[in-house]
Amino acid sequence: MSPPINARRFRRLLSMVLAVALASTLTAVVRPAPAAAAPGDLILNGTFDNGSTQPWWTRLASTSTTVNAGQLRVRTSATVGKPVWEDLVGHFEFGVTAAQPYRLQFDASADVNRSLRVSVSRADTPFTSAVDQSVALTSSTRRFTFDFTSPFGDPKAVLLFHFGGQAASTVRLDNISLTPLAVDPATDPILYWNGVLLSTYRALDLPPTSSSREAAILHAAMHDAAVSVTGVGNPYRVRVPVSYPGTMDNVVAPSLHAAIDRAAYDVLTALYGGQGQSYSQALAGAVALRPSGVNTAEVARGDTVGAAAAVANLQARANDGSGNTTPYQLDGVPGSWRPTNGKAAVSPNWGLVTPFALTSGRQFRPGLPADATDYDNLLDKEEYDAQVREVRDYGGRTSSLRTPEQTQIAFFWANDLGGTYKPPGQLFAHTRIVSEQRQLGILANARLFGLVALALADAAIAAWDAKYQTPIDLWRPVSAIEAAEGPGWQPLSKTREGVPYTPAFPAYISGHATFAGAWSAVMKRFFGTDAIAFDATTDDPHAVNVVRHMTGFDDAAEENALSRIYLGVHYRFDADAGLATGRSVGAYVFANRLRQ
Secondary structure, eight states: OOOSSOHHHHHHHHHHHHHHHHHHHHTGGGSOOOOOOOTTOOOSSSSOTTSOOTTOEESSTTOEEEEETTEEEEEEOOOTTSOGGGSEEEEEEEEEOTTOEEEEEEEEEESSOEEEEEEEEOSSSSOOEEEEEEEEEOSSOEEEEEEEEOSSOEEEEEEEEEOOSSOOEEEEEEEEEEEEOOOOGGGOHHHHHHHHHHHHHHHTTOOHHHHHHHHHHHHHHHHHHHHHHHOOSOOSSOOOOOOOOSOGGGOOOOOHHHHHHHHHHHHHHHHHGGGTOOOHHHHHHHHHTSOTTOOHHHHHHHHHHHHHHHHHHHHHTTTSSTTOOOOOOOOOSTTBOOOSSSOOOSSTTGGGSOOSSSSOTTTTOOOOGGGOSSHHHHHTOHHHHHHHHHHHHHHBTTOSSSOHHHHHHHHHTTOOSTTSOHHHHHHHHHHHHHHHHHTOOHHHHHHHHHHHHHHHHHHHHHHHHHHHSSSOOBOOHHHHHHHHHOTTOOBSOBOTTSOBOOOSSOOSSOHHHHHHHHHHHHHHHHHTOSOOOEEEOOOOTTSTTOOEEESSHHHHHHHHHHHHHHTTSOOHHHHHHHHHHHHHHHHHHHHHSSOO
């Protein structure tokens, strides 16, 4: 969007406006006071019902303003061939907030067919606009409405009607208002693209390791795009320079929505385009949700910012070790992990991946299960025997001790199967539920989802470090029970077809529990409390339409961790160590990344 005026002329205009304001103050005793703005309206005297022109001012002495029949009548001089901002009527001194949605409305007509440009702009350099649109006026009064999200915050913004560059005319203005809009989750680009990500999880049978990594890249890029446009907050990887090159008439502010959309589209295409996923339709859907006040120049600048944020975050992960395909070597002794469903070990080198925030995958590595020193020592411990018995008794397919609610809990938190959004996706879904409940805006969601994504990604690295990079790669309960009691016992966990199922990686520590601990640690720090109740949902095919009421984030995390015992795929020390490790990861991420 081009600014209303260049810097030198704008400063002269400010001086003139101050003089006009002083004169208005001196004569206020003989003029009607400006009408008060409607509740929430930032514009004073936008209805002109009291006959006053205050606080509206004009740029040229030859431009006259009067109030007639409750309308502002603006008689403009001929400025053909001159810049559109040469002749202005404006309203100073109201504030706009970065990333806040607004609605600008006004009625307008003219005695001749002509165009009218309207903008809400910064009052100081750079003289960029939050909205800048042109409308066609005729003799018939029309209502014009523009919704926009401010790409900047300014406590002294200015609303300008630009009359220059045309023949003399009389323009009629009325019912001018500028009001903040309530947060609408349906138009939030952060929530929108997270939803696209979860749809990708459902379409591709992805392990929780790579899916959490890819979510972190996506949300870091969207966060960096938002921070770059608004200047609010600290980026994760890059603050894209938002310079304003060219003549002052060609200055435009980037569209916040366009920047986030481009960052998301480019990241998802780079990560999943080679797996048959196309995001052209998703991008078209995002474009349709943008505010009506966004113009093409804003979009182009936003695209540039978003693309740069995507490139920076993708390049930073190009050599992070996630492509390490070194085969896993079985330890081959009692107590060590072995395939349970005929599948090779999943992500055996993931503990070596470069973290997003941690110093290494072993930074919060827990001690070995039951404080054992090796496999033989572990299998000799009573604590180990007791935990095997607990899973056998409560996690078996035909358990008589497990309650109906425990069975529901087991499947509710599972989401292990293809076609679901997997464990990271469930936690993103719960983040959205709380976000909508708390009516967070774009910037808050950019930071919250960014923190959650970074924490989940590092939780996966920490959990897989404990699973594969320590002296005990613990076998799953089905293997332990078979070794002790012979074949026959099967876990409650099953495929869609009802076939017994155990994830193909070592038991200690629980990935679900580690994710849950990291998520709860971020959530309660972000909101400043654990005591936020919410109704949680699931994608698991064995818990269709089940909703569970959570009293807080720790409540949800602990239930998530325990669910793996009821499902028959983890021991209690897997859950306990996973929660503790995850909480340490989440606390560290929150303290060290995306700080305000």
